[in-house]
């Protein structure tokens with residue numbers, strides 16, 4: 519059977535979140551996700567699985583050819599594997615990733631450690647989520663995040679913080695709103711200390727505006743940095759400048 523992946527879209531743009539904000543990337547948005555966050559605004563499902571016009575299907579060879587023929591790899595910082603949840607397509611990725619000589623930036627919900635293990639040798643940067651139940655509606659993800667970052671840190675080695683753009687790196691993106699709980703702050707900081715990663719606090723957005731009172735946003739930020747200084751508050755920049 520062909521090793522094909524379902525892909526919603528492929529485009530070049532700037533990274534709008536996290537530590538590599540502003541870098542030029544080729545985004546490959548994979549279909550499907552293993553979670554259902556209540557704030558998800560990503561269109562990652564084919565509108566109609568029988569309608570091939572609503573998604574693409576590629577073998578690893580076909581995708582590598584498509585990327586090489588349609589994008590300027592030399593001027594591109596990295597390929598962002600995003601979704602949906604790209605780790606669902608691990609069999610595809612382990613064949614595809616070595617086919618293009620470029621850095622790979624994995625955007626993941628950080629819940630599928632077994633699959634991560636398989637493609638970490640080809641992965642340069644990991645932007646992993648920490649899902650707060652109060653904002654995402656996802657309960658009990660912390661145990662999965664713990665396993666995920668354990669695998670990442672034991673494979674990529676001790677992370678270097680503060681962040682340097684030349685290093686292999688992994689960090690965690692934490693989407694939050696007014697409902698964030700003290701317990702969630704403590705759990706997130708403990709995870710970051712355990713695996714030595716930076717925390718990117720990202721206010722939940724609704725229609726391109728932070729869905730959080732700015733006083734509470736700053737109070738939350740202060741609570742984090744009081745106990746752990748490697749924390750940055752960064753909104754989704756691409757939404758302000760109206761790019762994909």
Ligand code: SF4
Pocket residue numbers: 551552553554555557558559560562601602603627
């Ligand atoms: S993990 Fe990401 S893509 Fe999946 S439902 Fe949550 S926000 Fe959406």
